[in-house]
Every structure is written in C-alpha cells, then in structure tokens.
Amino acid sequence: MLRKKTNGVARRPQRTSILSEVTNASVDRRAFLRGSGLAIGGLAAVAATGGTVTQATAATAASGDVKRVKSVCTHCSVGCTVEAEVQGGVWIGQEPGWDSPFNLGAHCAKGASVREHAHGERRLKYPMKKVGGEWQRISWEQAIDEIGDQMLSIRDSSGPDSVYWLGSAKHSNEQAYLFRKFAAYWGTNNVDHQARICHSTTVAGVANTWGYGAMTNSYNDIHKSRAIFIIGGNPAEAHPVSLQHVLKAKEQNNAPLIVCDPRFTRTAAHADEYVRFRPGSDVALVWGLLWHIFENGWEDREFIRSRVWGMDEIRTEVANWTPDEVERVTGVPGSQLERVARTLANNRPGTVIWCMGGTQHTNGNNNTRAYCILQLALGNMGTAGGGTNIFRGHDNVQGATDLGVLADTLPGYYGLTAGSWAHWARVWEEDLDWLKGRFATMQGKDGKDKAMMNLTGIPVSRWIDGVLEAKENLEQPDNTRAMVFWGHAPNSQTRMKEMKTAMEKLDLLVVVDPYPTVSAILHDRTDNTYLLPASTQFETYGSVTASNRSIQWREKVVDPLFESLPDHIIMHKFATKFGFADRMFRNIEVNGEEPLVEDLTREFNRGMWTVGYTGQSPERLKMHMENQHTFDRTTLRANGGPADGDYYGMPWPCWGTPEMNHPGSANLYDTSLPVAKGGLPFRARYGVERNGENLLAEGSYTVGSEIEDGYPEFTMQMLIDLGWDSDLTPYERRMIEYVAGYIDQRPETNTDLGEQSQSGPYPSDFADKIGGVNWKTDLSGGIQRVAIAHGCAPYGNAKARCVVWTFPDPVPVHREPLYTNRRDLVEDYPTYEDKTFWRVPTMYASIQKNDFSKDYPIILTSGRLVEYEGGGDETRSNPWLAELQQNMFVEINPRDANNIGVRDGADVWVEGPEGGKVKVMAMVTPRVGEGVAFMPFHFGGHFEGEDLRSKYPDGADPIVLGESTNTAQTYGYDSVTQMQETK
C-alpha cells in the first residue's frame, strides 16, 4: 500500500536554507515540486525574500489548446493562486500563480499537489448507503428522497432542532451563505462549522476588544514589521507560504522573530528568541511581558489615553505577575521575558501572530484578549507593520465565519435577535412570520415560551452531547437525532470514544464530502447511513476569503468528476425536497438545478452591511483576479490599471454598494487614511459610556473626518441631527422609510421617486422608527455612503476596550486547565464553576477537583504537519503527500522516554484520563519539553489499535491511515465559545 519515500522525512535534520538551494538557479517543475515537498515547512519559493526563483519553463505536459484557469488552493488560508492547465476538459498540469501578491509563485507541498486532490482516485464517486452493514451504490434521487423522508419524519416527531446541519470551512462564500440560509429555512440554529474549534475564541475575544473578530492586517503587511511575535502558531508547517512574508521582514528589516511555544517547532527554528512555556499559561506569559513594559514605562501612553479603555484594570492584574510568579506558572525565567519585552518596545511597530496554540483552551477567550491588550499597550494597532495577524486555518474558514455558518449568528455577525431576523427577512424578501413558523418554541424554566429562533444552537464541539445528554438537561425540545457532516472531519474533534457512541445512537447519519471521511467508518452502524459525493472547489466557482479578509474569485477548472455535485446544487436538491426551494431562491436564477453563483454573491452583497461584504460584486472580484499583477506586493494596493487604488480582493470592510467603489480596508483601525480610502478607527460597539467614563475615542479620528473626536455608530437620527440627511438620494431615503415600516412598497433602485422623495415631518410614532434605522439595517447603503462622504466610519469611533464586562472574566486571568498536572496551582488559579450554556450542561470545576496527575502526568498537545491538513482525509488520499508522511507518531522528550522505558521508533500506547487510547510510533525528541507530548491531528482510520480500512467503501480508503490524537484527548470547553481544549 505505501511507497518507499526518500529517507525519513519526519526525522531528517532540518535544512537551514532552502533559499540557498533555490536562489542560485531557476528551477524546473520537477525540482520545484521536490523542493516544495521537502523544504523547511514546505516553503517552496522565495521571490518575496529577495530570491531569484524564476517561473518554471518546463514544457507543459501536452501541447495543443491548453487553457489556463485560475483557482485558489484549498488547503490553508494564505490563499495561494493555482494556475491549472486544462486540455479538452481534463486538468493536465498546474503551476503556482506568479502574479498573486499572496504567493508570488510559491506553493507548499499541499498546494503543489492539489490536482491530485480533485482528480483523486480515492474520492467518493457516487452516492452510497449502508444496508445491513454493507455499502451499496444508489442514485442521487433515491438518496435525497430517503434522507429527506427520514428528516421530515424526525422533524414531525421531535422538531427541526433534532436535525443538525454541520457545514464547512470548505464551502465557497456563496455556498456558506446558502448553507446558513438553508438552515434558517429548515428552522434551526443547530448549524456550525470548524471555526468553532479553531478560532472561535479569537473571533469572540478580538471582536469584543475592538470591533471585528478577524486578522487586522495581512500576510503581506508583515513586510513592514520591525518585530514579529508568534505565540501558539507554527506557520512554517500550517501556513507555509506565509513564512516568506515573515522572513522578508526578518531579513530586510532585521526584525527580531520571537516564537513562544511549548514545542520547538519548525517556525521556532527560524527564531531569534525561542520562549518555551508551559501549555495553557498564555495569560500569565503575556502579563509577565506587560509587567516589564509597565515597570519600565515602555507603554504608549498617548495611544492608550486616546484610543484604549480599561488599561488601568489591566495594570492592577498585571501587578500580580511578578517575574517569580510568572516563572512559577509558565516556567519562563523573568530575565528572558524582560529581554523579550525590551525587544518589543525597541522595535515598533511589531506584529503579534497567533493560532490554535492560543485558542484551544477553556480560557481561550482570555488568551486572545491578552494578546490584543499587549498590542494596545505597545501602541501597535492601526498601523502598517503592527496589528494582530491571526492566521486562520482552512482556505475559507474566514469566509464561512463571516457568512454565518455558526450556531450563534446569521450572515454578517447579525446575531439571532428579532431585529437581525427582520433584517435578513427583508434581504430575502421573505415573510417573517412564515420564517418564525419554521422554528420550534419551548417552555423555559420560568414557564414562558421561548422561540428557538432566538437562541444559540448547539456548537459543533458539543454535538455529541446533543445526542447523548439526557433530554431533560438540554435547552431544546429533543435530542439530536440526525447529523449531517457536510465537509467536516470528525477526527478533528475531541472525545472520539463518546463520538463513536453518539454516531451509533443517531437515527440518521449523512456525510456530504468529496471523501468518505472518518464519519463513514468510526462507528458500527449498519443502516441509515449515507455518503453523498460533493465536488471539490476546483469543480465549481465562486469567491473565497483569505485570512487577511481579501476575497478572491475561483474559476471552475473542470466539470464535476464522477457523480459528484457542488454543494450549492446539493442544497438546492434538499430545498426542493423540503418544499421551500421557490421561496429560498426567489431572487436567485436557477439553471436546471444549479443556483447562479453570481446571484448568490449579489444577494449577500445586499445584506452584509455590518462587515462590509457589500462592495465586492462578482464583477469587481473577477477584475481583481484578472489584474493580480497590478497590485503592490506589500501594501496590496493596485498601482494603476483597472483596479487603481483598490486593495487586492477588497479586504472587508468594503463599504457601501459596489458602485461606491470603496477600495477595501487593508489594515484595520488605521486612522492615517480617510475611511473612503481604507482608513478606520476602532468600532463603537459597546455603548458610549461605562461607569461614567467615556468609551468613545478622545481626540483621535481618521484623516479627513468632519467629526474631530469620538462618535457613536451612525443612525438615521444621527444624520438628521448633523444635518447630513439631505445628502441622501431619494431612493436611499425611501429605502430607509421602507426599512422603518413607514411605507409598504419596497423602492426600486432606479425609480424616479419625484415628489415622494420629500422627507417628513413624520408622524411621531414613525419618527423614532425612521431615526432608528442604522448603518447595519439600511438596505440602500445610504447611511454608510453619507457618513463616509463626511470622512466618518459608519460604525462610529470608539476606544478599544481591555475589559469585557459581559464575559466570565472581564479582565483576562490565568486559569489552570481542567486536567492540569500542576495541582499546586489549582487553588490560586481555579477553573470556572459548571454551567449550562449553548443548550448543553458544561463541566469545569467538577472535573478539575479530581487529581489525575499521578496517573496522567504528561500534557498532550496537538498540531499540524506540513504534508496534511485538517482531519487529513483529502491529503492522506493524495499519493504525493501520503508518501511523505506515512506514520502517525507521538513526540516525547528523551528524559520522559527514558524514565518510562520508551525507545525511539517503538509502538506505544498513549492514553488520556477519560480512557481513550491510541497506538502510535514514538518519536523521542527534544522538540517537546519534559512533561509534554505532541501528536499531529490529521490522522484517522485506526481506532484504539484497530485498523478500520475494511470499513471504507471499496477504493475510497485514504492511502495513509492512523490513530486520531483526539481519541485520547479530553473534555474541556472555552467559557464563552465552547472551543475544545486540545492544547
């Protein structure tokens, strides 16, 4: 089954300079591929670092009429352009995009082999179902009919919440949007996706600090950083091409690279300063840095005065974190942290980068806020070279989050309040009462009926509990009885032993994916289990959002292979089966069964005002892809050409309508630019005053603002009060009146409204309603347009806040993990009390009160490998990648290994305190410190020592199988977002 590889890739000593090998000469495709697979972290080319790699000149694999098609790699959030060579409808070759400002002709091993992902022999080729324990081929019609009938029956007996629609970071933006809309039409908020378990704590923490929960700058902007601080991230393996941007700053600016991680990663190998700290002690580490910063007066006092609220409360908490206490909790000597703090203070602006090492903890939201506060104290926000560059994971996890494939929001982070539903009902031109009727109601503990429509659903991290928890303990009418895994690898989630039980208890299990995934084989189900073949993103087209918020347009490379179908067609099939297709697609052209992708973009353009997904029309997005070469590789701004002045991919917010031609916002919260050119202050999101203190900015505003101070978010009333409402066009005013309910007839964009355009005076009962229409609900975009014309940000101008009074820990504090082996710290830094939230009971103290440290003294952490992605089903099915990494393994420190008698290369059992255990190969290495073990999370197909290969449908088993680290990983969830605790 496995092929011989070139000598032990995983253990080969690291080469320190791929640069030196590839900068001497141009490389052909074969050398390029080889280099990309074997280079440090898979970094393949170095154009941005000053190398001399030139475009491969090797002849294409075939002569004749070869079409070049641009798509975007599907394996991480960097967004590298893939140029596919297609002949006669067959994908025959590929090159990295040389014009793309993101990858500049580079690919990592995964990107360089995506053709195999689409053409993969081991894909799921046709719909299948299990009958008496055997896989049988069925037709799409039979599949949709049988699944649909069972779902409708469950809906009748248990309500719509008993069907869980688990979506994907692999959807395009259009598919993600449609998926959330689909769940709304089905009548449930039990819809979520992988972002829950990768960056939900980032989104919550960052959005609650300064407005938006996303990367503030970009990979390219790191070129301008004077210092780079990476904590809990390993981009050399997880985001390989991003490293060329990091290394450019390191080499060109002499920017010190500081890497904080419990494990000496391939990224750490590039660091000027490596800080090894105890897993789960991030807050203590950051407060340890701030202790030195405050002690020495290195903070940016003017920035804090004018743009930050609550830093004094942080000072009070930080005062407790003396160097001795920090060393006790983190293991890092005070002298090292003083040196790091001094380096950050002396090299501004610096950027802070984090990934899942910081997010996946029971207090993950505290970690993400602590990182933000570090940047606020240093005055590193809102400036090129600074910011929080939060590297997202999957190719469209940012977009799927923005488009609301989440249990707690509608598209655009609109939440689940009545006002949010009313907004989207208007966008969809749907009868709000009909939508309400799709959802269940439930009697609350107070005896009053609660509309499930307004309650957060069960997050993906807890779907198991939706099935297994006693019904009376759930805050929904009945248990989860049907699960749809649509582009989701279950082995990326913890508690896999319980997951197996949950899968077996379900009435119905449906997998929609290009590959069968571990969902097909983990359990011992014999019937009512379906596999539906989805197409890859190379077999369809649409937009995708990179980590930096830039939106790119993929072209279709080939038609769907085998009997696979793109996600949006499958959604249309289900909508038809359930009888709401006509309503759901009333403003979307449907050709045969395929909804027109551009119409989907246009529909979300009409509703996503909150985050500025409104200006990026399909036409503008396609124009950017065609003119990639015109964009600056550092600023991302087009220099001449058709996109002149735009930022590449119009990173959101791209305000107003497409006709407004807003360029996008490359670096968030940058007041040195007018809002019309991408500048922004911090968002006014939490009111204007707190405990008598002003939450709005003081004396800080964007260039050209006519309000030269802080101001709240814009409403129609504010325009009236400022006398700016006269700038509204007649259409804009009529639309505002329509949104307020003053007129029934929805105005058409180009209608000559003549006399009707005259405003008020409105009857008193309407004056408030019209005044209350705001920049988020105005469907015309007029309020945004007028605010920006006066130099103001539609969302207001406030201070960032260091204290989130609505969170369990308003000031971020250190809390020991649930299964901590440092029992001496539990009394000082206990976890939370047990509580029920997101519909499920959640344990904290009831676990931590038990001492597991004697039997389980080693901390298990997990992470990525360069060769694989996510649950790994696609990449482990790809022969190019499978050859490079054939064995699941555990890294263990030599001292621990010697103490427990483990030899390098031996098979060992790794067991967690909840009883899950995995049989893997030992890699004895000082990469991990004493007391810490590491396993990659991409493997699946083995379970507690058993090889499950025979359970896959014939020919659809991945080449490489292995144990899932998550079989041994344990319970534990973030106190705000239900992020799992795997680090």
Ligand code: SF4
């Ligand atoms: Fe680029 Fe990421 Fe794809 Fe590698 S996996 S080619 S870094 S997008």
